[in-house]
Structure formats: C-alpha cells, structure tokens
Amino acid sequence: MSLFHRKYLSIGLGGLGLILCEVAFAEIIYPVVTPPVCINNLGETVSFISRPTNRSQVAAGMANRDSDGNPVIYRVSYELATPAFQKFVDFHECAHHQVGHVDQPHPPRNSYDHLMNESIADCVAILRVREEDNESYRLVIDGLVDAMTAIGFPKTSTDSRISNVNNCYENYGSSAEFIEGVLNSERAR
Numbered sequence: 001m002s003l004f005h006r007k008y009l010s011i012g013l014g015g016l017g018l019i020l021c022e023v024a025f026a027e028i029i030y031p032v033v034t035p036p037v038c039i040n041n042l043g044e045t046v047s048f049i050s051r052p053t054n055r056s057q058v059a060a061g062m063a064n065r066d067s068d069g070n071p072v073i074y075r076v077s078y079e080l081a082t083p084a085f086q087k088f089v090d091f092h093e094c095a096h097h098q099v100g101h102v103d104q105p106h107p108p109r110n111s112y113d114h115l116m117n118e119s120i121a122d123c124v125a126i127l128r129v130r131e132e133d134n135e136s137y138r139l140v141i142d143g144l145v146d147a148m149t150a151i152g153f154p155k156t157s158t159d160s161r162i163s164n165v166n167n168c169y170e171n172y173g174s175s176a177e178f179i180e181g182v183l184n185s186e187r188a189r
C-alpha cells in the first residue's frame with residue numbers, strides 16, 4: 001500500500017503540468033454537463049470531481065488518482081467552457097485513464113512521449129464525440145482553436161493538433177478499437 005501511495009504522490013507532483021491539458025477562456029457562464037461514463041484499463045470506474053476555483057479564468061481537467069488510489073478526474077471551472085467543449089475535456093481526461101497513462105511514469109513535458117500521449121487522448125476524445133455527441137463536432141473544434149489561441153500556442157501547434165483530431169474523426173474506427181490498439185502496443189513494448 002505504501003508503495004502504491006508513493007507512486008501516486010510522485011505522479012501527482014510531477015504530473016500537475018502534465019495532465020492539466022485543456023483550457024478555455026470565457027466570459028460567459030455555461031451549465032456544467034453530466035459527466036460521461038469512464039472506466040479505466042483496469043476496469044475501475046473513474047469518478048468526476050468538480051473543483052470550482054473563484055480566481056480561475058480557465059476551464060481545465062486533470063486525470064489522476066486520489067490519495068486513496070481511486071481513479072479521478074478533477075474538473076476545474078467547467079462553467080467557463082461550452083457544454084460541447086466540457087464533454088471533449090471529459091473524454092480527453094478519461095482517455096488518459098482508459099489507456100493507462102495515469103499509472104505510467106510521467107514523460108517529460110513537451111517530450112515526444114508527452115505529445116504522443118496527448119495526441120492519443122485527443123483521438124479517443126474526438127471518436128467519443130463522434131459516437132456520443134456528433135452534432136457538437138464543430139463546436140469542439142472551435143473550442144480547441146479558441147483555447148489554444150487564447151493561451152498563446154503558436155499557430156503551428158494549434159494546426160497540428162486540429163489536424164490530428166480531424167484525421168482521427170474522419171479515418172479511424174471506434175474509440176474502443178483505437179483504445180485496444182494502444183493497449184496492445186503498450187503490452188508489446
């Protein structure tokens with residue numbers, strides 16, 4: 001148990017930047033959506049926990065384990081993002097649980113492995129949008145572009161992220177198949 005706990009503590013400290021993935025600036029307050037179903041690669045149900053912060057100007061999600069080792073997604077200031085983009089952030093953070101990123105050592109920020117993990121999570125997320133909320137696709141893309149631009153990412157970063165999301169949406173099979181492929185390639189390593 002103590003080993004278990006220590007591992008998460010280190011992930012928690014190192015990972016704060018890592019899994020704080022999605023942000024959106026907004027002045028409008030939106031209703032917060034009901035979280036989607038999220039079950040991780042070990043069959044554990046992931047809990048969504050709202051963390052409103054009165055000084056935050058961004059909506060963000062963070063995938064982690066809590067101090068008891070339970071898989072969780074913290075939702076911060078979700079009311080600042082459109083419902084469509086809230087769902088995408090939920091799906092994206094859930095994907096980090098579904099493919100086991102949460103339990104892996106954290107790759108260095110902006111390393112190839114880090115960017116690959118983000119691309120995988122984006123891909124799963126947009127496939128779930130296609131499966132569960134397809135009519136919001138355009139709003140999700142708009143939300144991504146707005147958020148990345150507002151945060152100050154260079155246009156090339158935004159373009160490559162959108163390109164990945166688009167490619168997954170247009171060309172990939174189901175989210176379940178994609179997740180299975182990722183898990184298989186991890187087992188083969």
Ligand SMILES: [Zn+2]
Pocket residue numbers: 018019020021092093096117118121
């Ligand atoms: Zn992420």
